[in-house]
Amino acid sequence: MSWEAVAGSLQSRARTRxxxxxxxxxxxxxxxxxxxxxxxxxxxxxxxEADLARLLSNLGNRLAExxxxxxxxxxxxxxxxxxxxxxxxNRAPQ
Numbered sequence: 001m002s003w004e005a006v007a008g009s010l011q012s013r014a015r016t017r018x019x020x021x022x023x024x025x026x027x028x029x030x031x032x033x034x035x036x037x038x039x040x041x042x043x044x045x046x047x048x049e050a051d052l053a054r055l056l057s058n059l060g061n062r063l064a065e066x067x068x069x070x071x072x073x074x075x076x077x078x079x080x081x082x083x084x085x086x087x088x089x090n091r092a093p094q
Contacts, residue, residue: 004048007036011055027062034059034075053082 010029034055041048056079063072 003036003040007033027066030055030059030062049082050086053079053086056082
């Protein structure tokens with residue numbers, strides 16, 4: 001099993017645990033997924049940065065729901081910066 005599969009499994013698990021009593025677990029597995037994808041992106045940015053940006057956005061949402069607004073803003077800002085880089089990288093030279 002690859003780290004990518006582990007992170008995907010964690011996100012699947014997180015999505016199924018939407019009940020309030022599972023919120024801490026949801027936040028924890030989202031944080032774990034982000035860390036896994038950070039390591040994957042270090043090794044192959046082109047393959048994993050888009051997924052990392054998506055996960056950072058998810059993390060921002062979870063942190064905001066937990067009332068951890070400064071951390072939520074930081075995660076969202078990282079996601080936006082990554083997405084901007086991806087858009088810039090996909091533009092054809094003129």
